[in-house]
Every structure is written in structure tokens, then in C-alpha cells.
Amino acid sequence: MDTMAAIRETFFQECEEQLGELEVGLNAMEEGVADSETVNAVFRAVHSIKGGAGAFKLDRLVRFAHTFETTLDLIRSDQLATSPAVMRTMLRSADLLADLVKSARSGDAVEEARVEAQIAELKALTENVKEAPAETGAGEAEGLDFQPVLLALDDLGASESQTARYAIKLIPAPDLYRKGNETVRLLRELSRMGEFRVECDARHVPTLDALDPEGAYLAWRVQLTTAEDEASIHELFEFVVDDCELEIVVDRAGPIAAPEASAPVELAPPTPVAVANDVVAPADVAPADVAPAEAPVATAAGEAERAKAEPGKPEATATAATIRVDLERVDRLINLVGELVINQAMLSQRVLEAGLARSSSVAAGLGALEQLTREIQEGVMAIRAQPVKPLFQRMSRIVRELTDATGKIVRLRTEGEATEVDRTVIERLADPLTHMIRNAVDHGVERPEVREAAGKPAQGEVKLSAAHRSGRIVIEVSDDGAGIDRERVREIAIKKELIAPDAQLSESEIDNLLFMPGFSTAQTVSSISGRGVGMDVVKRSIQALGGRITISSRPGKGSTFSMSLPLTLAVLDGMVVKVADQTLVVPLTAIVETLRPKRGEVHALGVNARVISDRGGFAPLIDVGQELGYRRDAADPVGSVVLVVETEVSTRCALVVDAIHDQRQVVIKSLEANYRQVPGIAAATILGDGRVALILDIDTFVARTNRSAQEPLLAATG
Amino acid sequence: MSMTILTVDDSRTMRDMLKVALMDAGYRVIQAVDGVHGLEVLEQETPHVIITDINMPKLDGFGFIESVRRNQRYLGIPILVLTTESSPEKKNLARRAGATGWIVKPFDSAKLVDVVRRVAA
Numbered sequence: 154m155d156t157m158a159a160i161r162e163t164f165f166q167e168c169e170e171q172l173g174e175l176e177v178g179l180n181a182m183e184e185g186v187a188d189s190e191t192v193n194a195v196f197r198a199v200h201s202i203k204g205g206a207g208a209f210k211l212d213r214l215v216r217f218a219h220t221f222e223t224t225l226d227l228i229r230s231d232q233l234a235t236s237p238a239v240m241r242t243m244l245r246s247a248d249l250l251a252d253l254v255k256s257a258r259s260g261d262a263v264e265e266a267r268v269e270a271q272i273a274e275l276k277a278l279t280e281n282v283k284e285a286p287a288e289t290g291a292g293e294a295e296g297l298d299f300q301p302v303l304l305a306l307d308d309l310g311a312s313e314s315q316t317a318r319y320a321i322k323l324i325p326a327p328d329l330y331r332k333g334n335e336t337v338r339l340l341r342e343l344s345r346m347g348e349f350r351v352e353c354d355a356r357h358v359p360t361l362d363a364l365d366p367e368g369a370y371l372a373w374r375v376q377l378t379t380a381e382d383e384a385s386i387h388e389l390f391e392f393v394v395d396d397c398e399l400e401i402v403v404d405r406a407g408p409i410a411a412p413e414a415s416a417p418v419e420l421a422p423p424t425p426v427a428v429a430n431d432v433v434a435p436a437d438v439a440p441a442d443v444a445p446a447e448a449p450v451a452t453a454a455g456e457a458e459r460a461k462a463e464p465g466k467p468e469a470t471a472t473a474a475t476i477r478v479d480l481e482r483v484d485r486l487i488n489l490v491g492e493l494v495i496n497q498a499m500l501s502q503r504v505l506e507a508g509l510a511r512s513s514s515v516a517a518g519l520g521a522l523e524q525l526t527r528e529i530q531e532g533v534m535a536i537r538a539q540p541v542k543p544l545f546q547r548m549s550r551i552v553r554e555l556t557d558a559t560g561k562i563v564r565l566r567t568e569g570e571a572t573e574v575d576r577t578v579i580e581r582l583a584d585p586l587t588h589m590i591r592n593a594v595d596h597g598v599e600r601p602e603v604r605e606a607a608g609k610p611a612q613g614e615v616k617l618s619a620a621h622r623s624g625r626i627v628i629e630v631s632d633d634g635a636g637i638d639r640e641r642v643r644e645i646a647i648k649k650e651l652i653a654p655d656a657q658l659s660e661s662e663i664d665n666l667l668f669m670p671g672f673s674t675a676q677t678v679s680s681i682s683g684r685g686v687g688m689d690v691v692k693r694s695i696q697a698l699g700g701r702i703t704i705s706s707r708p709g710k711g712s713t714f715s716m717s718l719p720l721t722l723a724v725l726d727g728m729v730v731k732v733a734d735q736t737l738v739v740p741l742t743a744i745v746e747t748l749r750p751k752r753g754e755v756h757a758l759g760v761n762a763r764v765i766s767d768r769g770g771f772a773p774l775i776d777v778g779q780e781l782g783y784r785r786d787a788a789d790p791v792g793s794v795v796l797v798v799e800t801e802v803s804t805r806c807a808l809v810v811d812a813i814h815d816q817r818q819v820v821i822k823s824l825e826a827n828y829r830q831v832p833g834i835a836a837a838t839i840l841g842d843g844r845v846a847l848i849l850d851i852d853t854f855v856a857r858t859n860r861s862a863q864e865p866l867l868a869a870t871g
Numbered sequence: 872m873s874m875t876i877l878t879v880d881d882s883r884t885m886r887d888m889l890k891v892a893l894m895d896a897g898y899r900v901i902q903a904v905d906g907v908h909g910l911e912v913l914e915q916e917t918p919h920v921i922i923t924d925i926n927m928p929k930l931d932g933f934g935f936i937e938s939v940r941r942n943q944r945y946l947g948i949p950i951l952v953l954t955t956e957s958s959p960e961k962k963n964l965a966r967r968a969g970a971t972g973w974i975v976k977p978f979d980s981a982k983l984v985d986v987v988r989r990v991a992a
């Protein structure tokens with residue numbers, strides 16, 4: 154049963170792929186792509202799901218898929234035009250099919266009424282077609298009714314031990330052999346059914362010079378006494394009835410009547426093949442070794458087919474051989490490779506410390522090891538990587554549902570769906586991305602009449618793209634809507650006391666107000682024409698993934714949200730800094746700039762608070778060593794290094810550290826799993842010298858220091 | 872030596888199901904994912920029986936069977952088509968293309984093996 158469970162799992166995985174194909178195909182069709190390859194791919198997707206579902210007796214899925222398929226078949230045969238209304242029904246059906254698959258897999262409920270309603274909608278389309286006059290095979294569509302039940306004639310046959318004797322006459326037509334059927338096998342099967350006598354009529358075999366090796370010249374008469382019923386015998390001839398003259402009658406006469414038989418042969422049931430082979434050999438064996446010269450013809454035909462088929466859909470079903478691996482095993486491997494990277498770094502450092510010349514063979518070998526280690530690391534990371542395609546496909550459904558709800562006409566265009574990124578990143582990207590897509594449709598794209606008045610096409614466009622850029626993945630959500638209404642944003646920000654009424658803000662600073670917590674509330678949702686629904690949440694999610702989000706907008710032209718994310722969560726680009734003889738890692742994504750402050754730039758604020766002037770504003774100075782309890786008194790910022798970091802809480806903060814040591818990729822080790830959670834610390838890493846370095850969690854670190862009269866973060870932990 | 876069966880189906884699920892059922896019955900199974908791939912596999916190895924799906928990308932079951940039958944080398948190989956529709960039309964198209972017989976999906980293993988055994992040499 155284990156194998157069946159595994160196949161079932163394969164089936165559901167395949168369903169996901171098929172649903173993806175379906176979605177892509179239907180979207181293309183909606184945009185007017187009606188080539189047969191696209192339509193066939195759509196049909197095939199539903200057909201495949203139905204086929205598999207039948208095997209697992211998922212009756213509800215089978216039933217709906219069948220109705221869906223029947224309608225798609227009409228589109229495929231050009232009997233049903235792909236009008237916008239029809240396409241909407243198709244897309245909705247695809248959504249329901251996806252839900253039914255999910256329901257079959259995880260038991261999520263799908264309302265029966267919804268299924269019925271969708272079936273009715275589909276049937277309404279097919280019925281319209283049936284009323285049309287020039288229809289081929291009206292009854293055929295009806296007769297096509299899917300039967301998940303097998304015709305188990307075999308079982309019926311074994312009912313009673315009533316034996317009967319049949320006389321069977323078989324005169325094969327040449328086509329019988331051409332289709333790979335052979336009388337010898339038919340006779341063999343008959344012989345297994347009971348008491349069997351056969352005679353061969355070879356009268357029509359011509360002389361050798363006139364003999365066509367592929368021809369059929371032998372006729373057969375069989376007398377069969379069997380407990381099986383007549384239907385079973387007919388079933389045996391199921392494949393050949395149209396390629397032979399066949400007569401099966403209940404024989405009441407005595408022993409075999411063979412008035413004109415020329416060569417009676419009796420076959421002993423245990424060895425029918427051997428005997429029969431002798432008789433039939435000329436006609437059967439010959440074709441196999443005839444004319445090898447013709448072989449290239451079929452090859453060329455295959456080549457032609459391939460050439461014809463390939464340009465249509467190059468990456469369609471490139472069936473790379475795949476294996477399923479438990480995610481845990483991959484993670485364990487990733488962890489081990491992480492250790493390997495650390496060990497390799499340690500080794501390099503030791504060699505350096507030992508004073509070996511760079512040109513020495515040890516150093517050279519170590520260089521090669523380093524290269525290999527990096528390649529292994531990349532290779533292992535790639536195992537976890539998945540294309541963003543399924544994620545993007547989910548978005549097109551969201552756009553569809555929203556356009557239905559808002560009355561806007563919006564088309565989702567996707568780019569770079571094959572871009573691969575860590576599976577966890579993909580999973581955690583789903584929510585923020587959904588949020589942004591919703592915003593783009595809901596607040597970005599204008600209503601059709603507004604768009605037309607502005608001289609734009611009534612249909613708006615939301616574009617979702619993914620691309621690799623310098624070791625990171627960049628995902629962009631852009632719309633061609635009205636853009637951000639900066640006046641309104643400014644007004645709201647002032648009203649909510651997020652900025653001073655006289656604050657001088659650049660356009661991009663105003664745009665970035667959208668990301669501030671407290672900017673968007675339910676009220677602004679209804680009143681603001683721009684964006685702003687919980688963008689702070691989006692930003693936080695992206696930052697939690699080690700990513701950054703930026704916004705750009707042009708009035709009347711639209712807005713673009715651009716997210717830059719790490720390819721994996723297992724490593725982090727960090728800045729290694731020294732603080733009070735301790736080594737810390739600050740995530741590079743959080744750092745805006747690094748400064749060496751001059752005396753005049755640092756201003757005291759109250760007793761022990763200080764700020765630094767930064768780009769026309771002020772950023773609070775936080776002494777990292779003091780905050781973490783490494784030292785009692787704050788270091789003098791002048792002569793130290795200041796990292797200006799950006800957080801979700803306050804726009805900017807300036808962290809005072811003693812020195813910048815290095816900038817590198819570090820392997821993330823969970824502090825929580827190995828020790829316990831420490832506020833302000835995200836994780837740890839092991840450096841080349843074997844020492845543990847803590848990785849700062851900028852957001853919680855800054856949030857913590859913002860509260861007054863706090864304890865040093867690490868005081869209790871030493 | 873066990874008989875070799877080539878299964879041609881774009882559905883991994885179907886390929887797996889066929890493989891399990893046929894291997895349990897003692898057959899050796901080789902697989903192809905569509906008609907074009909099926910022809911490629913045939914260039915490498917000649918199976919005793921071919922089982923093919925109809926709806927496939929690149930080259931469908933009908934086209935595949937026709938191409939196979941056009942080659943004298945494969946003339947006698949029994950070819951079974953997998954079909955969900957038990958409609959006579961599909962069967963006739965398959966027969967016209969040169970199919971030996973058909974298997975109606977969903978099949979149970981016993982039935983499948985029975986049909987294969989019936990056409991296998």
C-alpha cells in the first residue's frame with residue numbers, strides 16, 4: 154500500500170503542475186492566444202487530472218473534471234468560441250478544479266452547491282452548442298459519458314461450472330498482423346479457457362513466389378469446451394473483430410466436424426505456443442526481419458515530428474528525471490555544508506597564522522578547497538531552490554477575484570517565472586505578495602471610466618516580475634495606475650503626526666511614508682486614492698526575510714514596488730564589526746551607510762542621549778557595546794564607526810561600533826535552537842577563528858533601546 | 872528473461888501506476904513521456920509490448936502509433952492504447968493508426984496485466 158500512497162502523492166504533485174499549465178494556458182487564451190498547442194495543453198491538463206483522479210476513485214473530482222473537459226473539447230474542436238464570458242467560466246472552473254484537488258488531498262471542504270453551480274454553468278455552454286445545427290455527432294458527446302467502472306467481464310464469466318462447447322471460425326485479414334495482433338496468441342488464449350481443439354485451413358496459402366510475407370492465408374476452426382461464457386470469448390477477440398471474419402456459435406454437434414480441413418492439428422493445452430508457432434511461423438516471424446533499409450524512414454518521420462512540435466512550447470514538459478527527497482535531509486545537508494564552510498574558513502585562517510607563504514602548496518591546495526566548498530554550498534542551496542512560477546500563478550487568481558469584486562478590468566502580466574529561489578523564501582513571500590497585488594488592483598489601477606478619461610486603455614495592467622540580480626532575487630510589482638497621490642499622503646502623515654507639518658520631504662521620502670506603521674488605517678483605505686493598506690506589515694515581512702523593499706511612483710503613470718531578497722535563508726550577507734573586543738555581525742541589508750562622524754556632527758540631547766546629523770535630519774546614536782552590556786559607558790562616536798541602519802520603527806538609527814572588520818557571507822546558526830532566544834539578537838554564526846559571533850536583529854535591537862530605562866540586553870546572559 | 876514493456880504517458884502518475892502493476896506481474900518496464908520520446912526510446916531498445924496514452928504533448932498517441940507502424944522493424948509489436956473514453960470513436964482512431972488493442976482507464980492491475988498477457992508473445 155506504500156507504493157500506492159507514494160503514487161497518490163505523485164498524482165497530487167502532478168495535479169499542481171497540471172493546474173499551473175491550465176492557468177497559464179487559460180490566461181493566454183483569455184488574451185487571444187488560440188493556437189492549438191495552447192488549447193490542447195489546457196485540455197490535456199484537465200484530462201490528466203481526471204485520469205489520475207479516476208484511478209484513485211476521487212469521484213467528485215472526476216465528475217467535475219469530466220464536465221470541464223467536455224466543454225474544453227468543444228473549444229478545442231472550434232465549436233465553442235472563446236468569448237470573454239466563456240473564458241470567465243473556464244477560469245472559474247479552473248479555480249474550482251484547483252479547490253477540488255486541494256480538497257481531495259487535504260480534506261478541505263468544498264461546498265457541493267458551488268460544484269453544482271459550476272457544472273450547471275459549464276453544461277449551459279455545451280448545451281448551447283448542441284442546439285447548433287452543423288454539429289458532428291450530437292449523440293456522441295452524450296455517449297461519451299465517463300464510466301469509472303470497469304467492464305469486468307472476466308469475473309462474470311466465472312459464475313457457474315456450466316460448460317458449453319463453442320465452434321469458432323477465424324479468418325484473419327492482413328490488417329490483423331499489421332496492428333500487432335497474431336492468431337497464435339488468440340489461439341493460445343483460447344486454449345487456456347478449456348478443452349481446445351484447433352484445425353488449420355491452409356488451402357489458401359499460395360506458392361512461395363506469390364507469397365506476401367505479411368499476408369494472411371491461414372484460416373482456423375476451433376472447438377472449445379469451456380466454463381467461460383460467450384462474452385468472455387468475445388472479449389478475447391475484442392481487438393480483432395474488425396480485422397477478421399469471426400464466427401462464434403454454440404456447438405451442439407459431436408466431435409469436430411472437419412469436412413474440408415486439410416491439416417488437422419491437435420494442440421495440447423500446456424504447450425500451445427510451441428505447436429502453433431510451427432504452423433503460423435511464416436506469416437508471423439517474417440515481418441520482423443524484413444527490410445531494415447526502411448528503418449531510417451520512421452526515424453526521419455520522428456525527427457520531423459519533433460521539429461514541428463518543439464518551437465511551440467520549448468520548456469513545456471521537459472521531463473528531467475526527478476527524485477523526491479525529504480526536506481529534512483536537504484536541511485541536514487545544508488547544515489553540514491555550513492559546518493564545512495566554517496571549518497574551511499578556520500583552516501584557512503590557521504594556515505595564514507602559521508605563516509605559510511601564499512605560494513606554498515598547502516595554501517594553493519587550500520585555495521582549491523575553498524573554491525570547491527563554495528561550489529558545494531551553491532549546489533546544495535540549489536536543491537532547495539524552486540521556481541517562483543507556482544507563487545505567481547496564485548497571484549493571477551487573486552487578480553481575477555479582485556477584478557470580479559471591484560468592477561475594474563485588470564490583467565496580470567508575469568515575467569521571469571522560471572527564476573528560482575529558496576523554498577522557504579517562496580513560502581514566506583506569499584502573504585506579502587498577495588497583499589501587494591491586492592493593493593495594486595484595489596488602490597493602484599483606476600476604474601475603467603477614470604482610465605479612459607485620462608486617455609488610458611480601460612484595461613489596467615499589473616506586472617509581476619522576478620529576476621536574479623547580483624546574487625539576490627528582485628521581485629517587482631508594478632501597475633499602470635494613477636500613481637501615489639503625494640499631497641494626500643503628506644496630509645495624512647501630518648494629521649497622524651507621523652511628520653511635522655513643516656517637514657521638508659523629498660518625493661521618495663513621501664512615498665516611503667506608506668511603509669510607516671500607523672500610516673494606514675481602515676479610514677484611509679476608503680478615503681485615499683493611492684495605496685497604503687498595511688504596507689508596514691509587508692515591509693516587515695520582507696525585512697524578516699533579509700530583504701528590502703523600495704517604492705517608486707510617477708503621477709498618472711503608476712507605481713512600482715521592488716523587493717530585493719536573498720536567495721536563501723541559510724546564509725546572510727553581513728558586516729563583521731568589533732565592539733568592546735567582541736565580534737558581531739550586522740545584516741548588510743539593514744545598513745544604509747557607514748560614517749566616521751566629525752566632532753560637529755554629534756549633538757548631545759539631554760543627559761546621555763546623542764544624535765548625529767544625517768542627510769538633513771537627525772538620527773539617534775546607539776552605542777552597541779553599551780546596549781549589549783559589553784561596556785558601562787558609551788564610546789565616543791568621534792573616532793568610532795557609525796552604521797546608519799534603517800528599521801521599520803523609526804526611519805533611521807546610528808549604531809556606534811569600534812571598527813568594521815570585514816564584510817562577508819556568514820552561515821546562520823539558530824541561537825534559539827542551541828541556546829535560547831535573546832532579544833536584539835537574530836542568530837549566531839561561527840567565524841573563521843572558531844569563535845561564535847552574534848548576528849544583530851536590527852529591528853528588535855533598536856526597538857528595545859528606544860524604550861527608556863532598559864537593562865543592557867545581554868547583562869543577564871553574561 | 873522477462874518481457875520488456877514500453878509505457879508512453881505524459882502523466883507521471885499513470886507511468887508510476889503502470890510500472891508498479893507491470894513490475895508486480897514480472898515485466899520489465901521502460902518509460903517515455905510523450906510520443907517523440909517514445910520513438911527515441913524505441914531507437915535504443917525494442918520492447919515486447921508498447922502501452923501508450925493518447926493525449927500527450929509533442930506527439931500524441933495516434934501519431935506515435937502511426938510512426939511506429941511505419942517502421943518495418945516494429946511491425947509486429949503489440950501496441951495497447953490507454954483511453955479514458957470508452958467511446959468507439961477513440962478506439963477506431965487508434966485501430967486505424969495501427970493499435971493492437973486498448974485499455975480503458977481507470978484500469979485495475981489485474982485487468983491491465985490480463986490484457987497485456989493476451990497480446991504479448
